[in-house]
Structures are given as C-alpha cells and as structure tokens.
Amino acid sequence: MEDPEHLEPEDDEEEDEGGPLVTVEVVGLSLYTHHGVGAAEREVGQRLVFDLSFELAECDATLTDRVEDTVDYADVCQQVALAAQERSYKTLERLCTAVADRMIDRYGAESVTVRATKPEPPIPLPVEEVSVEVWRENR
Secondary structure, three states: OOOHHHOOOOHHHOOOOOOOOEEEEEEEEEEEEOOOOOHHHHHHOEEEEEEEEEEEOOOOHHHHOOHHHOOOHHHHHHHHHHHHHOOOOOOHHHHHHHHHHHHHHHHOOOEEEEEEEEOOOOOOOOOOOEEEEEEEEOO
16 A cells, blocks of 8 residues: 555646645625615614635736735725625625625636624524625636
8 A cells, every 4th residue: 555645646736837826815804784684684784794715826926026916905805895885685695605706706716715794693592693604616
C-alpha cells in the first residue's frame, strides 16, 4: 500500500500556475433592511448582519502589490448594501443569492458564500439569532 503523503498529484490537482487563489472576506456588515415574510417586517424593517467570502482565481495584486489591482473592500460592502436595500425579499435565501450573484457579476468570483443573520428575529421563542447561508459557484 502506498503512503498517501508521497503520492504525486494528478494533472488536475496541480496548482494553477496563474497565481494563488485569493479569498476576500467581509464579516459583520450591519445594515438596516426591509426583508421578511410578514408585511410588517418588510414595512418597519430590521437590522441584518452579513458575512461573506468569495474566491478569485486571478488577482493581479498578488504580483504587483498595487492597490488598484486588488478588490476594494469598501466597494464590496457598498455592493452588499445595494443588493440588500434595492428591493425587498421575503426570504433570506433569495437575498443571499442576490448578494452572491452580484459578487460573481462584479468581481468575477469563482465561488461565493453569503450569510445573512437576523439578530432580533420576530419569533415568539427566545433565540439569539437566526441566519441563512448560501454558497454559489460561478459557472
């Protein structure tokens, strides 16, 4: 039996020669939004907290160290805010998907994970928070 640590990688497992895969993360972006199943939830609104990460296959900043070659984190946050505040969704699943789609369209992300958390969910039982996480791949 061969030692798995000494196996040669198969061709499809070799590292991409274009450079390292870069992950961009935003954690704890707090936004006031108007999403929810009930009309009151959508009318009055509530705070949601967003966590997201996305992978980039190409990021010139890994070679150039130039700010203009990297992803602007403030712009990422602004894009999440736009996606979350442009329209109202009934489900967090659809909202997270809209945010993920925006990251793919704007930044060419290979894959995106978006989590939306309701810190004060409108349910009659004691709960700290509820959240939904969506993972999307660029195809």
